[in-house]
Amino acid sequence: MQSPEGAVFRTNERFKVGFDRQGIFSLQCLQDSSQAELVRRRAYWARTQVKYRIPTGQWQDLPTDSPQVENLAAKASGPIVYTNIDKEIPLRLRQSYDLKDNYLE
Numbered sequence: 772m773q774s775p776e777g778a779v780f781r782t783n784e785r786f787k788v789g790f791d792r793q794g795i796f797s798l799q800c801l802q803d804s805s806q807a808e809l810v811r812r813r814a815y816w817a818r819t820q821v822k823y824r825i826p827t828g829q830w831q832d833l834p835t836d837s838p839q840v841e842n843l844a845a846k847a848s849g850p851i852v853y854t855n856i857d858k859e860i861p862l863r864l865r866q867s868y869d870l871k872d873n874y875l876e
Contacts, residue, residue: 778790781848781870785874786798787801820835834860838854838864839854841853852865
């Protein structure tokens with residue numbers, strides 16, 4: 772699979788994870804003998820769907836398909852954080868991923 776532009780890979784004892792501007796596009800367990808890709812092509816792992824209620828009582832979808840990522844290329848370690856970017860919406864979604872010793876947090 773070809774990596775998206777600006778993609779960054781992180782590895783620990785058990786996982787190899789590919790991050791790009793949209794989220795986690797690649798996840799492999801290094802202890803798996805087949806090195807199977809756990810994320811479907813052209814998809815993202817842990818894509819979240821969030822609904823919230825506005826004062827009129829109606830439910831709205833929080834846009835989560837275009838997250839903003841904090842300094843993806845500059846980070847060699849530490850968490851990679853994605854947030855929603857619509858400033859008109861009163862609710863914020865923050866997703867943080869980090870590779871620890873042998874797990875993905």
